[in-house]
Amino acid sequence: MNIFADFTSRVLAAIDRLGWKAADGSALDTTRVLVEPPRDASHGDLAVNAAMVLAKPMGQNPRQLAIALMGELATDPDVAEVEVAGPGFINLRLKPETFATLLGAILNAGADFGRSTIGGGRKTNVEYVSANPTGPMHVGHCRGAVVGDALANLLAFAGQNVTKEYYINDAGGQIDVLARSAFLRYREALGETITIPEGLYPGDYLVPVGEKLKADHGDKLLALAEAAWLPIVKPVAVAMMMDMIRADLAALGVTHEVFFSERTLHDRASGTSSIDEMIEDLRGRDLVYNGRLPPPKGQLPEDWEDREQLLFRASAYGDDTDRPLAKSNGDYTYFAADVAYMRDKWRRGFEEMIFILGADHGGYVKRLEAVGNAISAGKAKVVVRLCQLVKLFRAGEPVKMSKRSGDFVTLRDVVEEVGCDAVRFMMLYRKNDAPLDFDFQKVTEQSKDNPVFYVQYAHARCRSVFRQAAADVPSIALDRASLAATPLDRLTDSGEIALIKRLAEWPRIVESAATAHEPHRIAFYLYELASELHGQWNRGKDLPQLRFINVDDPLSSSARLAMVDAVALVLASGLAILGVNAPDEMR
Template structure:
């Protein structure tokens, strides 16, 4: 369904056309100049536009005069109750009830698909997220990035975009060699050999013990005593496979999915040959690579800087601060060269808008990568980064100590097993991703309105409860979705009902705005506001039976109110679906304790 603001933007454009035809205005403004939004206060009407103030100079007329002409024309529209000028040139519009009734009926008929847009035909998007190094289990910070990326991809798809979810497997470089050496120590331990080598910069977590044991079971002592050059490659491959399976299990537990897992090693050792060399060659052929020197990094002492000629990408031609090295002193590729090749591969595979969900410590990476994508894709693809801040794990406000299993941090699995995937996901999304946050293990499982995920899920359950109770109380009444979609919504006159109807009608617009901004937290905020309005109206009904959703003996009013309940449930279910959170029909009370794990506080 087209959102109500889009619909009335078109009506305002048509009104301008009539005003031009009648000679009252000199021109029809471009459609993008017409912005329509819900009013902040329902007493001022339903919708407002400030287009008159943006046209005053172009039209050579006072904004108030433009607004007055527009208000007169809109007032004649049969779908408009009133149109009035406010302030220096705003036009406030009160709509006929049928305008919002169509939104409620659409929500009732569409259910959790309400607000979903058909594919819009825009170029494909690739959302890369998580991409944690395969050196151990995921921690809570990884989990936040995973949830943000997954919800962002779902939001974009719901808004009509073609989206691919990708995980970049960092299976090349020094860190996986360290992983292999750590596994080798565990392998020797499994063979009964004593070693204290884990103190020498290796990964100490107990999660590597079963990997070493599996290698010992499968190979016996075949690798013991062999030189590192011989055992390192097979141990590296085995370790990466084991860690990626561990990561996949963590992602499945959290309800996160990817469409593809792209191997960093495949950039140089894959079936398509050396893609990094190919990328550098392509840039060089277009005179985007040169040999030169770089100034020392800002704040770095001059005597600590090695001034040498390097092979550089002309990043400054594409908005970066400095040109960027592509080769190290030993002739091997820089990490940045591999990143350029990787993003170029996304473009070659059809991606046209590339979004990376990154940790906040990658802020300095964004500008250079945008420059590289512009160059490597010949301007056909764009790059965007979503930065995710760190998470502090607490319980009742007290810091949580590290986990024995990981050796240095609390694992994502331990947290999700304690609080549940729904609580974890919604809490992570109930704040801007670029804002730091505290995740309180005790608070996120409380069954109280102070817990946002419980509050929203309870709102959906309440709506479904009203529908079940009505079917039991009025067994002979037709309360099917088809009947509710035909209900007389003019019977919904209470301010609480009207406010809920406005929110239902505003949902499709909220989807568009959140997708355009790439901010799934907006969906969480809107759901919380909708649930708050529902609970407030429900509480009023507890005090005044005349406001309840079920009115004994009055099928028409009951049917209209149940249509509203079904519409609100549709909005909550659609939004929770975008966030990857369940929309339960019932809420069972527990002790609010969660499932205990080995996390210590």
């Protein structure tokens, strides 16, 4: 039950009964009419903006419209009081029994409470991480991995048909550098003392690749020229790097359903590559042309040349400039592969394509949106979310680099020290485009100041209450159906009503977070819900009549257990979206 969607429908029905029309007599656009929680809880239970957003198109005074609408809403059987505030906002207070009905509906919905259909089954591709397969995942990849994974979970919960995808950048110069670095480790495995020159990868994570090459080929590769051993070493190095990356991501609780190889876009085994086919397709649609680009602003790059080249009409679709698809030597640009990849996604039926990128990819936003718009003739939705940098601290001091990686802190280092749950929750406890300071000491504290502990402890506390109830009041049936059938109207305390109101917000939070592509809203909400639960628990210490379990009042205890069960249910659903465990007890 989504009480806000339900009352929005009731408000729209009241507007229809009033016969409101636009000033020119046409039907009103009511898409901006909202029912929300009031900013100040003392103003009531629901706030309605209808008069404010419809006054201008109707050419009417908003307060007069609000007064007219107030009369209609006052007749609603669940409304106890209606008032007009300020220039035309409407505040509603609901009858107490409405909250009992709502709590029962939450329990009857069970794990499906909050699940939405607004996604309409839309086929959605969420591509995230997609780090070059040249080494272990570092902490910068960590945030994008968590944000992308949680966003995919959220969109699926909101009714979209989601595929989680990783784009393997296994073509281009960086893979040649990887192979040369691995070949040095191969020589080392054969007993040679090596020095890693500038420009190659120094981390010892490539030592196993060298050992693998030695086991497979002995010393035979030493007799080959680079042009001969490079195609032998590259696939081995990439495969082993991807195995390591998959293991790193698994430690973070991240799994992808599709791993798409960039190399396949260049493959001409059948005579033409996917990029060749893409260019011919776009040429037939007049989306590419031969032309010249103006020089870039500021200091010219050393490799810039004024020449005619194959260009994609990106500027016609919102980009800052048209984009080259081929280099002067005829090789395709990285951008050409990006276009072919987007085309492949569209041909696979994805109506929405989401990219989670690092902060240094800000320049990609317009070009990706332009490509998606052009490829799909405006039918696809392209969303790009950038993740800002993560700074690591320990007790306020910056964390030093990892020896294993050579020059950065690995994702595995972080997960092994503080655990997957702490990493995932804290990576989502800031909006993706805001900088994040991650302190190893703070995220392991058992206090309210550590959000992941506070939220997980709330779920564990709920389950602890049920264990205590089974021991102290064995006459109470603790199954969900029995609790939903209990006299829930016994919950009349202001703290209890506030907790039910917070639970009522869950479906609205899910839909708003999914619509905005902002999974951090789930983390924020869970912290607020946990705070309400802990607060009501603490009130019971001072006011024994409010304790969740009272052996002398089994009916009130049963009603409160129903409330606690609903809290646990929502906490578990929210934590599952974030990819964080909901423990039954804290150790």
